[in-house]
Amino acid sequence: MGQQEKVATSLAGAVSEEIRASLAPVDVELERRYPGDPGTRQPVHTVYVPGDAFAADTVRTWGDQALALLDAHAPDAASLAAVLGLADDLAEPVYSRVRAKLEREPVEDLRVDFEDGYGPRPDAEEDATAARAARLIAQAYRDGTAAPYMGIRMKCMEAAVRDRGIRTLDVFLTGLMQAGGLPDRLVLTLPKVTYAEQVSAFVRLLEAFEEVHGPDAGRLGFEIQIETSQAILATDGTATVARMIQAAEGRATGLHYGTFDYSACLGVSAAHQAGDHPAADHAKAVMQVAAAGTGVRVxxxxxNVLPVGPTAKVHDAWRLHYGLTRRALSRAYYQGWDMHPGHLPTRYAAVFAFYREGFEQAASRLTRYAHRAGGDVMDEPATAKALSGYLLRGLDCGALDIAEVARLTGLTRADLESFAAPRRGDLTASAQ
Structure with a gap:
């Protein structure tokens, strides 16, 4: 063991106590504002369906239409791989998993739309449609045909449509309560938010509903849709979106980027309104930084390019959608919108390829970290968190199987979850 070292200190214990007391409010604030990722499943996409078009079989219909498009335009693994440029070793596992996903769970998150996709309607008609949406969603959860996440997008909190949006939400939530209660994984989307005060008003609205019906306080969460320049940059030059997250008082679950409204707000011409435009990259980067550590997901x-028409046109649209999805994944945007059943094959092909092509390397690095083994990369707790998060997202969407993850890593899902949610002190200590 060698010679015992003599340990000496110079500072009195009172110094540590003084610092601890002075930073106590900061410690509380860190825990309140930055609780970290909730550790729940994040859907890989959100599908918007107009309120009047939503039906009991919408999820199954989207899956069947997507399968029919595959049969017509990419009937086997080789043909889809040729369209998308998939590597030979990925072609079959990706294709087979895409088909299985479309048969088993074609939609991960569905939003019944009462905003742009629905438009202005007579009040009686929108009332009836909202009540119908509540009845169908409640029934879907009872009979097991629901998407993992479901909910509505109401009209925004701007003066012209505010009352209508509030009434639609009231009708919908009341209908769910009358049908048996609020389902798990219920999602509400508040669009076209420009001021944090609109978020605060929505929080008051949800609180009022909870007071009437008695769900647990804070039970109702919501997504904030970022569709205007004012949502990114306030008049004083600060990041408005960060204020919105705090104004939600812990109820915000996501920030959803609205490609076309935001682009138009900045004057981007229609031909250039796309997710890879520099204006879009800037907005999403601000959203990402504002949301980091808060538990709010981006x-x-x-x-809006749909895979319809002759095969050549479908293939062009598929390549575009696949490329945009892969680009988003590499930038840590793990969820996006899909506007048409034809987007489902390339959504899942992109997601599955992303997780499968990096699977072995991620598993190897996490295994070495878990067993304190050497290697050519020195990983820290923060990297282990990213590696385990990567594997967990792959498992959640169906890109990976727990058996193959366990075979390569020797880790259980519980092990992965423990690495994905380290204590704040563990991450801080890694920098010492």
Whole structure:
């Protein structure tokens, strides 16, 4: 063991106590404002369906239409790989998993739309449609046909449509309560938010509903849709979106980027309104930094180029959508919008390829970290968190199987979850 070292200190214990007391408010604030990722499943996409078009079989219909497009335009692994440029070793596992996903769980997150996709309607008609949406969603959860996440997008909190949006939300939530209660993984989307005060008003609205019906306080969460320049940069030059997250008082679950409204707000011409435009990259980067550590997740936007028509046109649209999805994933935007059943094959092909092509390397690095083994990369707790998060997202969407993850890592899902949610002190200590 060698010679015992003599340990000496110079500072009195009172110094540590003084610092501890002075930073106590900061410690509380860190825990309150930055609780970290909730550790729940994040859907890989959100599908918007107009309120009047939503039906009991919408999820299954989207899956069937997507499968029919595959049969017509990419009937086997080789043909889809040729369209998307998939590597030979990925072609079959990706294709087979895409088909299985479309058969088993074609939609991960569905939003019944009462905003742009629905438009202005007579009050009686929108009332009836909102009540119908509540009845169908409640029934879907009862009979097991629901998407993992479901909910509505109401009209925004601007003066012209505010009352209508509030009434639609009231009708919908009341209908759910009458049908048995609020389902798990219920999602509400508040669009076109420009001021943090609109978020605060929405929080008051949800609080009022909870007071009437008695769900647990804070039970109702919501997504904030970022579709205007004012949502990114306030008149005083600060990041408005950060204020919105705090104004939500812990109820915000996501920030959803609205590709076309935001682009138009900045004057981007229609031909250049896309998720990879520099204006879009800037907005999403601000959203990402504002949301980091808060437990609020960022969702990318969509493409309006639909895979319809002759095979050549479908293939062009698929390549575009696949490329945008892969680009978003590499930038840590793990969720996006899909506007058409034809987007589902390339959404899942991009997601599955992303997780499968990096699977072995991520598993190897996490295994070495878990067992304190050497290697050519020195990973820290923060990297282990990213590696385990990567594997967990792959498992959640169906890109990976727990058996193959366990075979390569020797780790259980519980092990992965423990690495994905380290204590704040563990990450801080890694920098020492």
């Amino acid at each position: 969702c990318d936007g969509s493409t």
